[in-house]
Amino acid sequence: MGKTIRDESTASAYWAAVNTFCALRDVHVIADAPVGCYNLVGVAVMDYTDAVPYLENFTPTSLTEKEIASSGSSEVVCDTIEKLRAPGRQLILVSSAESEMIGSDHEKMLLMKYPDVRFFPSNSLGENEWQGRDRALRWLYEQFDDKKNATVELGTVSIIGPTYGCFNSPSDLAELKRLIEGVGGRVAHVYPFESSLCDIALLKNSDVIVQMYHEFGSELAGVLDRPVLQTPFGMKETEEFIRKLGVLLNKEREAAAFMKEEKRTTLKPLWDLWRGPQAEWFPTIRFGVIAAESYALGLKTFLQDEMGMQCIFSYDSADADNTMVRSEIQQKQPQFLFGRIVDKIYLAELDSKTRFIPAGFPGPIVRRSLGTPFMGHSGMIHLLQEIVNALYDMLFNFLPINRQTASGEAPAGKMAWSSEANAILNEMVKKAPFISQISFGRELKRKAELLAQKQGRDTVTSELLQMMN
Template sequence: MTKTIRDESTASAFWGAVNTFCALDDVHVIADAPVGCYNLVGVAVMDYTDAIPYLENLTPTSLTEKEIGSSGSTGRLQEIIRELQPEGKRLLVVSSAESEMIGSNHTAMLKQHYPDIHFFNSNSLGENEWTGRDRALAWLCTTFIEEGPAPPVEPGTVSIIGPTYGCFNSPSDLAEIKRLIAGCGLKVQHIYPFASSLEEIAELRKSEVVVVMYKEFGQQAAELLGRPFIQAPFGLKETGNFIEELGRLTGREEEAAMFIREEKATTLKPVWDLWRGPQSEWFPTVRFGVAADATYAEGLKRFLADEMGMQCLFCHTSPETDNNKLRESLQKEQPQFMFGRMPDKIYLAELDAKTRFIPAGFPGPIVRRALGTPFMGHAGTVYLLQEIVNALYDTLFNFLPISRSAPEPIRNEPEVPWTAEANKVLETIVSKAPFISQISFGRELRKKAEALALKEGHTTVTPELLQRLG
C-alpha cells in the first residue's frame, strides 16, 4: 500500500555529503548531478535560510537527457576536471540520486586517469542527510589518513567534530562548546570540517580529546581517530558532567572544578534567579512539544522536562517523525510552546492555535548565524529559559485592560443561557489550551458561541452548537 509522506523535513544523503565536503576550505566538489544543484541547496528541505551560503566550491556535471539516456556523464566529468584543476584545490566527485539511477560510478575511471581525485557514492536514494554526513566524515578519515602509527598527542588540545553546512544553530552552539573547552584551560585545535582542510584531517589524531557536536553523526569518525571522545552537552547536568569529563581526560580536574564554580556564579546566575523568583511557579504548568533533529529534540526534553519540571506532551526526531500523526497530536492537544520546524508552524496556523512557536530545526526561514542564541551548554540553558519566560510575560500582557483611543461601541446583546452539558464541553475544550491562556481562550470561545446562537435564533447554547466552532 502506498504511503503518503507529508511535508518531508529531512534531505537526502547527497546534500549531507555536499554540506560536509564543501565546508573544507581546500576542496572543490564536483556533483554528478543535473543543472541547478550547485546553488539551490536543499530543494524542498533546506531552502530559505542563511545557514548555507552560496557554495562557490561546488560544480555539477549538469546531467541532461543525453547523458542520462545514452552517453553517461564520464565525458562531461573529465571536461570539468580539466577546467578546475588549475585552481589548485583537491577535487572530490559525489554521486547524486540522478546519477545513481543510471549507474554512474566513476571510481575506476578516476583511479586510471586521475588517481588524486576520489569518488564518493552518496547513496542518495537510500540514506538521509544525517547518515550521509556520518558516512562522509568517516570516509574522509579512512581516505585521507595514511595507515601507520598514530602521531604523538599534543597535551591540552581538543578537536570538535560535527559542524557542517545545514545544521540548525551551528555557529552559536559551536561558540558555546568552544567557550566551555577554553574554560577548562584547554585549546581548541581543529573544528572538523568547519575551519579545516583535507591536509589537517590526519592532525585530528594529535588531539588529546575529541568532542562530537551532534548525536546524529560524527561518532563513526571519532572512533576511527582512536582518541577519547565525548558528546557535546545539553542542559545543566550534562554540561556539568561534560566539564568534569574534560578535566578527567586531560588531567585538569582542578581547573574543571574551578570553572564549574565560576559558571555557577556567573553564566548560570540568571537560571538560579529565575528559579527562585515567582516565574518558577509557572514552570510546572508549561506544556511543550518538540519536533527537531535528535540532538535538539532529546536535549530540549531532558532540560525543560527532566530538569525544569515542565510538561513535555510529545518529542519527535525529524528523520523518524510521521508528520501526519504529529499534526493529529496538535489537533488533540495544543502545547503552550512548540519547538519545531516550518511544517509544525504551518500546522499550528491551520489550527489557529494559541501556541508560541520557537524555531528548533530546519527546514524553516530562520536566520541563526548570531553567536548569542545557543541551545547547548550552560549558556543554552539561560537562553532557553529567557525565551520561555519572556513569552509567558507576553501572554500575560494580552490580559491587561487597555484604554484604546477609540472606544469600542457598546453592544446591548441579550444574554444567552448555556445548558449544563454545553458548559462541560466548554471546560473540556478549554482544558486542552495552554494553561496560562485558558481564561482568555474560554472567554473568547464563550462570546463566539453566544454570537452564533443569536445569529441562528437559538435560545440556548448547546453542545452541538459549541462543537461547530471547531
C-alpha cells in the first residue's frame, strides 16, 4: 500500500515555470492547460499571497474535454499564439500536467510554424517547484545566450534566484543588495526578478554571482563559470559573505570599513538585547522549523548555533513528512514554530500554545515590505525583535488580572488531587514551552477540577487526567 501524503509541501514544476518566466518583462507565457488554471496562478490563489502578483503576461489555452479526450491541443495552441504575437514580445509555451498526460509535445509543430516561439516541457508530473525553477533558469540561459565569450565587468555582482512565489523575496533581496553595495559592488542583474531576455547573455560578464537560495539556481550558477557566493543567514555567515565578496571584488578595504560600520549601526540592537535581561531567556527557548531549505538551514544556524536557543526539529518542506511533522509538534510542543499555513493548522488542531511565525509558503501572508528580512544582518535583528516581543507578550499572561468569568467556569471550592494525578500533571506541564509552563499548568489544573466537579467527584484522579490528554 502506498504512503498517504497529508498536505502537499510544494507546488509542481508547472507552477515553477510560470513563476519563473512571468518574472521576465518581455516574456508572455502560454500555458497549455485546462479551463480554470488561470484562477490558480494568474490571480495568486495558489499561495493566497501577493508573492504571486496579478500576471498580465500569462494566458492559458483553456483546454476543454474535447482537446483532452480526442483532438489534442495543437489547434488551440496555434489559435492562442496568433492572438498574442506582437513585436518585442517573446512567447514561451509551457506544458501542464493535463497536456503532458495526453502527450502534447509541440516542439516540432513550433519549429515548422512558429520558430520564434519556444516550448518548455515543464515535467509537471515528475518534478517539484524547486527542481522546476532550477531547470527553467538554466533552460532560459541555454535558449537566449548569445554564445559570445564572456567579458567580465569588474566590480559587478549578479543575483540569480528571485522568482514569483518565493517567500519574503522583496525584503531578503533588499538586504542582499544592501550588503553587496556596502562592500562596494554594483548590482548588475537580478535574474529573473528584475530582468528581461536581453540580460540573460550578460550574466556571464558578472564579476561575481550570488545564488540567493539553496533550493534552486545552482544549475545556472554552474554553467556561468563565475565565482559564486550564497546569500547568508546569521552573524558568522554574513561576516564571511562580506569578507569573501570584498576579496573577489578586490575591495578588501571597503569590506572591512563596511563591517565596522555594520557593528556600529545595524547590529547595535543585537548587542543591546544580548546584554539585557532578555538574553537570559534565549537558552530556554525551544523552536521548530518547517520551511524551504534556505530558511530551514538559516534559522537553525542563527537561532541555535549563534543565539543558543534549542532547535528541536528543522525540516526542509520539500521533503518533509507532514504526518510526522504534526506528530512532532504534538509531542515536543515548541515554544516557537517557524512554518507554513499547514503547520499553523496542525497547531490549531492540537490546541497548542506554540507561537507561530510564518516562514514559508503556502500561506496567506503579505511580504511586500522591505522591513521584514530573514537573511543577512538586518534579518538577524528582525527575527530577534519578533521573538523578544512574543516573549513579552507571553509574560503578559502572568499579570494578576481580575478577569470576569461566567458562572460555572471556576471550581466551587478547593479540590483534592491524588498523588498519581499530580505526577501526570507535572509531566504534562513539562511538555509546554518553558516560559508558559506556569500559566499552562494553572489552566490545566482549572480544567481538571471543573471536569471533576461536573462529574460529582471530590478528588482529581489519574483516570480523569488521562481523559483530558
